[in-house]
Amino acid sequence: MAVKITVSGEVITAYLDGEIDHHTAGVMRNEIDAAVEKNMPTMLVLDFRDVSFMDSSGIGLVMGRYKVIKPYGGELHITNTSPHIGKVMKLAGLDRLAKMDR
Amino acid sequence: MKDEIKIVIPSRSQNESFARVAVGAFVARLDPTLEELNDIKTAVSEAVTNCIVHAYRDTIGKIYITVSAEGETVKIRIRDYGCGIEDIDKAKQPLFTTGGEERAGLGFAVMESFTDKLRVRSTVGKGTTVTMQKKISVKDDTKK
Numbered sequence: 460m461a462v463k464i465t466v467s468g469e470v471i472t473a474y475l476d477g478e479i480d481h482h483t484a485g486v487m488r489n490e491i492d493a494a495v496e497k498n499m500p501t502m503l504v505l506d507f508r509d510v511s512f513m514d515s516s517g518i519g520l521v522m523g524r525y526k527v528i529k530p531y532g533g534e535l536h537i538t539n540t541s542p543h544i545g546k547v548m549k550l551a552g553l554d555r556l557a558k559m560d561r
Numbered sequence: 562m563k564d565e566i567k568i569v570i571p572s573r574s575q576n577e578s579f580a581r582v583a584v585g586a587f588v589a590r591l592d593p594t595l596e597e598l599n600d601i602k603t604a605v606s607e608a609v610t611n612c613i614v615h616a617y618r619d620t621i622g623k624i625y626i627t628v629s630a631e632g633e634t635v636k637i638r639i640r641d642y643g644c645g646i647e648d649i650d651k652a653k654q655p656l657f658t659t660g661g662e663e664r665a666g667l668g669f670a671v672m673e674s675f676t677d678k679l680r681v682r683s684t685v686g687k688g689t690t691v692t693m694q695k696k697i698s699v700k701d702d703t704k705k
Contacts, residue, residue: 470705481610482574514606543599
């Protein structure tokens, strides 16, 4: 399983797992979007604690989810990023799209 | 003689992880920091993804990866015989992409900022060669 999703009230948390690249990002995207469409959350949390590697496909994944949640008036949170993942995200300025706590 | 390995992989997306892990295993022998190792794996992942998503867009072709080490400098060359890049400067621009909605358009930006030197040569219809160089920091063992 590339992503485990929990729903609590209006908050969806997606626990991403493993390595995020062009190959794996598609599966994660589909699972998250299905949960968002079903639950229309006010907050989507992407939890990176179990992500061991990420390239710019992960940036595409985050930017894409921002576009999905925005029409619902939802907020995007990014949490538990390692120094490596934080470095890739900062390069893309993702801290401007989403609330990032480490 | 400098140390060098060559890897040839088909442009299937499941090979992205193999490519960066193989390059990472080679580089690991130079005793890089975790950050340097991750930087190199990320840059390789970007270059290989470009071959898969762009160079061989609707087809499967071969990706040729050469990694060499001379002293503390790692040199990585990733070559394809795909469609080529019409305008390299434009392709390098952050956020520019022809890869569709889910691509961030940051591949070259990552390669550029995570390595010390990036060179892209491309001929439309013939293919693209990306060369990257990165110096691995030397640790002072006498202080251990």
